[in-house]
């Protein structure tokens with residue numbers, strides 16, 4: 001998938017902690033599994049914050065919603081282990097109905113103030129369509145909105161939630177934001193050497209990937225970028241914003 005955008009290299013020198021805020025179990029692995037793997041290898045503590053419980057993500061009538069919620073937590077934790085991710089947190093909102101409510105903004109802001117990441121990765125709240133054959137899941141849009149609304153102005157403004165000070169969760173301003181799925185992506189992470197790790201992480205989501213033998217070759221095909229020398233490389237791209 002070639003494009004003409006100009007990309008800058010990632011700047012992780014000052015990043016000690018990164019927080020990935022996504023809608024569903026498996027979203028981090030699909031969107032930034034390679035990037036999370038590289039960050040973890042460089043000593044960055046990566047945390048996944050999963051906003052919904054994923055209880056709609058299956059069509060098997062023999063699995064109850066509660067069973068699915070439990071399974072998806074196990075799967076996401078296993079996938080995070082594959083990538084070297086330090087921690088996975090679950091907000092437990094109902095799958096399919098995610099909204100940037102006041103209550104959820106409070107909880108996400110609290111996690112940002114507690115974890116104090118320098119870098120957050122989230123999804124694009126304005127992405128309605130993906131290519132020509134896929135309507136973006138509304139939870140992916142709303143997860144981006146939840147993240148952004150918590151990052152600014154809530155997390156770094158002491159007038160928001162002063163009671164968090166009593167818990168020791170003081171205002172916190174992040175220095176970088178990576179937005180996945182944005183039309184103006186400007187950071188490109190070469191994950192070619194970590195592609196197998198990313199795929200292995202995705203395959204931990206057994207409730208989601210029912211036919212890996214068909215899925216894996218299609219991912220390789222879709223994600224690969226043919227180079228001028230005939231080789232294929234794999235990337236994760238983001239719109240990166242910096243705050244000073």
Ligand SMILES: [Zn+2]
Nearest residue numbers: 023024027137
């Ligand atoms: Zn999703």
